[in-house]
Each structure stands twice: as C-alpha cells, then as structure tokens.
Amino acid sequence: MTSAPPAVDDVPGGPDGHAAERSALVREIESEVRATSQDLGKCALDPRVIAALDQVLRHEFVPEDLRELAYLDRPLPIGHDQTISQPYIVAIMTDLLALPPGARVLEVGTGSGYQAAVLATLGAEVYSVEIVEPLGLQVKALLGKLGYANVHVRIGDGYAGWPEAAPFDGIIVTAAAPAVPPPLIEQLRPGGRMVIPLKDQRFGQNLVLIEKDAAGGISQREVLPVVFVPLTGGR
Ligand code: SAH
Numbered sequence: 001m002t003s004a005p006p007a008v009d010d011v012p013g014g015p016d017g018h019a020a021e022r023s024a025l026v027r028e029i030e031s032e033v034r035a036t037s038q039d040l041g042k043c044a045l046d047p048r049v050i051a052a053l054d055q056v057l058r059h060e061f062v063p064e065d066l067r068e069l070a071y072l073d074r075p076l077p078i079g080h081d082q083t084i085s086q087p088y089i090v091a092i093m094t095d096l097l098a099l100p101p102g103a104r105v106l107e108v109g110t111g112s113g114y115q116a117a118v119l120a121t122l123g124a125e126v127y128s129v130e131i132v133e134p135l136g137l138q139v140k141a142l143l144g145k146l147g148y149a150n151v152h153v154r155i156g157d158g159y160a161g162w163p164e165a166a167p168f169d170g171i172i173v174t175a176a177a178p179a180v181p182p183p184l185i186e187q188l189r190p191g192g193r194m195v196i197p198l199k200d201q202r203f204g205q206n207l208v209l210i211e212k213d214a215a216g217g218i219s220q221r222e223v224l225p226v227v228f229v230p231l232t233g234g235r
Contacts, residue, residue, distance in 0.1 A: 018059055021071035026054050028073050029091045036092075039224040045095040052121040053091055060146060061114040080132045082229060084112035085174060089207075089226060093195045094118055096209050096223065097170035104165065106187065108158030108231070109174035113139035116151045119172070126151040127165045129158035131233055157233035161187040168192060175231040176205045188212045197228040 030044065037043040059070035061084055066076050075083040085093075093115070099105065103124045107116055110130035116139075119126045128151060130136035136155040143151050154162065158173070159181045166187035173184070173196035180196060188194055194210040206222040213219070 016057055016059075018057065018071060022054055022058070025058075025071045025073060025087055026050060029053065029088050032073070032088045033092070036224060040092060040095075042095075045091060046098070048122055049091060049095045049118075052094070052118050053087065055121050056114065056117045057146070058087070058114060060142065061112040061117065078112045078135070080135050082111050082132065082135060084114050085228075090115050090118055092223070093172055093174075093207070094122070096195045096207075097172060097193050099124055099170050103169040104167075105170040105172065106162055106165070106168040106184070107172050107174065108161070108184070110136060110139050110153055111174060113143050113148075113151070113153075115172065115174060116153075117143065117146070117148055120148045120150045124150070124170070127162045127168070128153050129156050129162060131155070131157055159183065159231070159233050163187060170194070171196075173197065173231070174228065176226075176228040177231040180208075180210065185210075185212070185218065190214045190216055195223075197226050 033045055034043055059067045062070045062076050069076055073087050075086045078084050101123060105119050105124045105126050107126060107128040110116060110128040116126045116128045133155050136153055140153045161183045167189035168187055169189055169192045171184050171188055171194040176197040176199055178199045190212050191214055192212050196208055197205045198208045199205050205226050205228060207224055207226045208220050208222055210220045
C-alpha cells in the first residue's frame with residue numbers, strides 16, 4: 001500500500017490555502033538571489049530566512065482587495081500612501097542582518113507589519129516604530145490577532161530609534177533617508193548590523209549595510225539599488 005502524498009498545504013504556516021503560492025514565491029526569491037549574487041556576495045540566503053518566508057502568511061498583511069496579488073514578488077499599496085515591501089527585498093534585508101539567535105531588532109517603518117513578522121518568526125524580539133498613527137494602530141491589532149507576541153509596535157518618529165530598548169543586534173530601516181540617523185548608530189550594539197536605504201547624490205537610492213565592530217568602529221558598503229518610500233518626520 002502506498003501512502004497518500006502530502007497535501008499541498010501540509011507545510012509550516014499551512015493549512016491556510018496559500019502554501020503552494022508561498023513555496024513558489026520562495027523559489028522565485030531564491031532564483032533572484034542567484035541572479036544578484038554578485039551584489040549580495042552570496043548565492044543563497046540563510047536557510048532560516050528561507051524557512052521564515054515560507055511560514056509567514058503574507059496575504060494577512062495586504063489589503064483584502066489585493067490578496068490575490070500577495071504572493072507575487074512585488075511591492076503593493078497598503079493605504080496611507082505606503083507600501084508593503086517586495087518579498088525579495090524583505091528576504092535580502094533580513095539575511096543581511098545575520099541575526100544571532102534571540103536577537104533584539106529595531107525596525108523603523110512598520111508599514112504592513114510583514115517584515116516585522118518575518119523577523120519575529122526567526123526568533124527575534126522586534127521593536128518597530130511607525131510614524132503614521134492609523135497604520136501603526138491597525139498593524140498592532142493585526143500582529144496581536146496573528147499571535148506575534150514578540151513584536152512591539154510604537155507610534156512615533158523612528159529617527160530617534162527606541163532608546164529604552166537599545167542596544168540592538170540589528171536595525172532595519174524600511175524607508176529611504178538622506179543619511180543615517182545618528183541615534184540609530186548609537187543604538188546599535190558593537191558587533192551589530194544595520195540595513196538602510198540611503199538616497200544617493202542623484203535621484204536613486206542604495207541599500208546600505210552598516211557594521212559596528214567590537215570597538216565601536218563603523219564600516220559600510222552599498223549592496224544594490226532599491227526604491228523605498230521616503231523617511232518622513234521632523235528631522
Ligand atoms: N516594513 C514595511 C514596509 C514599510 S514602508 C513592511 O514590511 O510592510 C515604510 C514605512 O515607513 C511606512 O509605513 C511609513 O509610514 C514609515 N515611515 C516613514 N518615515 C518614518 C519615520 N520617520 N518613523 C517611523 N516610520 C516611518
């Protein structure tokens with residue numbers, strides 16, 4: 001007697017009706033990582049990052065009328081002139097943080113909450129700041145409903161970081177800034193990493209990886225060109 005093949009939904013995160021689409025998206029991200037391996041300096045992402053992407057129910061983080069597009073590798077509008085980032089970008093930003101187990105992470109720009117959910121699924125304690133109040137309140141409720149107890153959302157200007165929760169092993173900024181906000185550098189733990197889209201001299205943006213060494217020295221490298229909404233706020 002042969003046993004029945006596993007159901008399509010029989011994977012972590014399922015059964016939710018979208019497991020097959022999610023796996024296909026993950027394969028697409030993996031192939032895009034191979035295509036951009038020169039920029040990334042690697043051909044494959046950390047398997048833990050891949051597993052987290054396979055688990056998080058992305059359709060829960062997009063507006064109801066766009067759910068059928070949730071597993072396409074593209075950003076989508078989430079209202080308030082904001083977007084949920086493209087899955088490939090979420091994947092590489094998460095991977096670039098190279099988080100140790102049980103890491104403490106600061107996110108600036110909660111947006112849909114999807115990036116925070118991916119980080120939380122990796123086992124991180126996530127402190128996320130969102131400047132648009134209705135969006136922040138909405139996502140707080142959603143993350144609570146979905147059971148993400150290790151994501152803390154605050155409404156405010158993320159330029160200032162979250163000093164009471166610092167230092168952070170990783171800081172991820174998901175809106176483009178003209179320069180790295182100094183409070184964020186201060187709140188990065190020695191040995192920690194920050195990923196941030198920075199505006200360049202012309203009209204473009206680059207994803208930048210910043211590392212703070214054990215002695216507090218800072219180094220940075222441009223990873224690849226990206227497109228993010230601007231970091232707003234007072235400064
Ligand atoms: N990480 C998000 C994508 C966010 S889009 C996701 O996974 O969906 C960028 C977000 O940054 C928007 O929600 C925007 O309102 C927010 N933002 C812009 N400037 C900010 C600031 N100064 N402080 C906190 N959030 C900010």
